Amino acid sequence: MRIASALLFATASAVPVEAELIGHGGPVHAIVVAPDGMTALTAGFDYSVIYWDLPQERARRLMYGHDAAVSDVAFVPGSSRAVSGGNDGAVYLWTLGQTEPAALLTRHRGRVAAIAVAPDGSRVASAGFDGLIHVAPLDGNGELKVLKGHAGPVNAVQFMTHGARLLSAGYDGTVRIWEPDANAVPEIFAEVGLPVNKLFLAPDERTLVVAGTDEAVRLFDLESGKERRFMLGHEAPVLSIDVDLDGKRFATGGAKGQIVLWSLADGRPLQTLRGHEGPVWSVTFTPDGRQLLSAGRDAKVARWDLESGREIGATRAPEAALFVPEGDALAARGAELFGTCAVCHTLAPDGGNRAGPTLFGVFGRRVGSVEGYPYSRALRESDIVWSEQTIGELFEKGPEHVVPGTKMPLQRLGSGEDRKALLHFLRAALAEAERQYGRN
Structure with a gap:
């Protein structure tokens, strides 16, 4: 979960965004922006993680360690480290600025679909196509926990604010809540009725955004467990979700290149952005909420000015x-x-x-x-x-x-x-x- 501060907003708003981030040699599966808004990480089909300097629009470091496409990447809060998961089943710990991983944290028997780092930076959870969730300590001294419950591949995972509980979703159509330290049977929070691609818990710790293999986006109330909104606005399955830090808007990316911005309060569609050719696998707001970054199968990492709804730098000649x-x-x-x-x-x-x-x-x-x-x-x-x-x-x-x-x-x-x-x-x-x- 991302944490906002006055300094974070002031720093990020000064970033002079100019154009796309060009560097991967193929589709880009994930992008994440650092809490200060100055750097980013992208995960590529070309087996690489790229560490970006956003103000200068250049790659600080190309990071290689995976033996297959990299599916997800995350910063470790309060440190100069990052974590990645790949189609080779590996979850790696990185020191930012280094070209090779610092440690192999765990390995799934199948691709890693998603990763999440605990808010205190102590451990990482990884969602695997082997139907398992691994929770691995980042300092190497704790116990690896393997969570079993989903009947099929796990597509999404996210820690809640204090890191004691974990949300997950998968092909079995269920959203589950775990207490990794209690070794308890997971609570089935919701049964969507079709495979779930993504979930994202809003900063209010109450609103859960869920997207399945249909074209719909669902809002659940975490306290009551009830589905609050059912929204249609995409032309194909929804593949990516992010909620901005003030908890007022969220963005979704779809399989046909469409990005939709929604009101979190009432589910109204606010904007539709088009610029990708093919699936949009990742969307993320900058910390100040003024821009959105998106990435997908077309090997493109695009930047969007949300006030104008335009892609920044799209008219530049190659x-x-x-x-x-x-x-x-x-x-x-x-x-x-x-x-x-x-x-x-x-x-x-x-x-x-x-x-x-x-x-x-x-x-x-x-x-x-x-x-x-x-x-x-x-x-x-x-x-x-x-x-x-x-x-x-x-x-x-x-x-x-x-x-x-x-x-x-x-x-x-x-x-x-x-x-x-x-x-x-x-x-x-x-x-x-x-x-x-x-x-x-």
């Missing part, structure tokens, strides 16, 4: 367009194809490293040799030199065939004409970049 020679149709087609690559790679030397290293000077460069980038062992030890031939093979056969053991996200182009256009664009764009910036 970097690739700056390097297309005028009248070169083949390069223009290549620039379109490079749009997927641009999620991970910049073309300019001052663009820095995203989820992948800058491509400035890539032709003739040995694989795994850009200073400051945390390559996988396979890339660090490779003797391959990037050329039109080796880059072409990368897109024809896939990274795992060119450099076995790499964690580079799979990006293939089956069309020989598309590969030709992409390589032509890269040659032209990088030649222009070298003209503008000088050779490295």
Whole structure:
């Protein structure tokens, strides 16, 4: 549960948000903003966690440890640590600023769908597709508790304010309340009647927002146990929920790219935001409540100004367009194809490293040799030199065939004409970049 303060609101409101956070090489499963509003964490399909500097809109650190997609991530309150859960079943503890995890906290027999850190930062709960909830101590000295009760995968988990009780929901259509330290049989708080995707307890500790596999959002009263509101506003199942810190609004993201803002008091829809292509797997308010960040399958982390209802930075021209020679149709087609690559790679030397290293000077460069980038062992030890031939093979056969053991996200182009256009664009764009910036 997030805790607000006067300092938090004052600090976050000064953040000059400019554009999307671009860095993951594939879908983004989760995003969370730190209590001071200055940093964020994202969990990606590309096996990485990215630690973001929000005022400067850059990745502070790329963090690798999972052997599959990372499904959820959270800050540890009052510390410089974080926790992540992944499709490999692992729950890792991280020290912010480090590239590798500090400890493996627990491992499920199946993917981890969600994690939650206790308000006092003492332990983490993880919801698994193995039907179990693990509650692991963060200091490594306590006992791992395994909670059994759900009949099927567990999709959502959240600690209540004081950390003594835990909420969960799953495919069995139930919302349950646990007392992990009492080893008691969980109370079934509600039976929704269909699989539950997400839940979120509002700051008032009374209103529970629940979303299932239908298009509806439900509000429950935690004290009476009764369903207070049944709301329709999405065009597909609801996949993500967040409540703002003042407890007046909440946001939901759906499977068709739609984001809806609602009144928590009466369930009225307030705004509908559209900008994602495909499912929105995560939504989160900034601490001051002025902006919303969202992430999903389209590899996009978007920022929304909630006063205007507009996506911030959405009208910016992509970097690739700056390097297309005028009248070169083949390069223009290549620039379109490079749009997927641009999620991970910049073309300019001052663009820095995203989820992948800058491509400035890539032709003739040995694989795994850009200073400051945390390559996988396979890339660090490779003797391959990037050329039109080796880059072409990368897109024809896939990274795992060119450099076995790499964690580079799979990006293939089956069309020989598309590969030709992409390589032509890269040659032209990088030649222009070298003209503008000088050779490295």
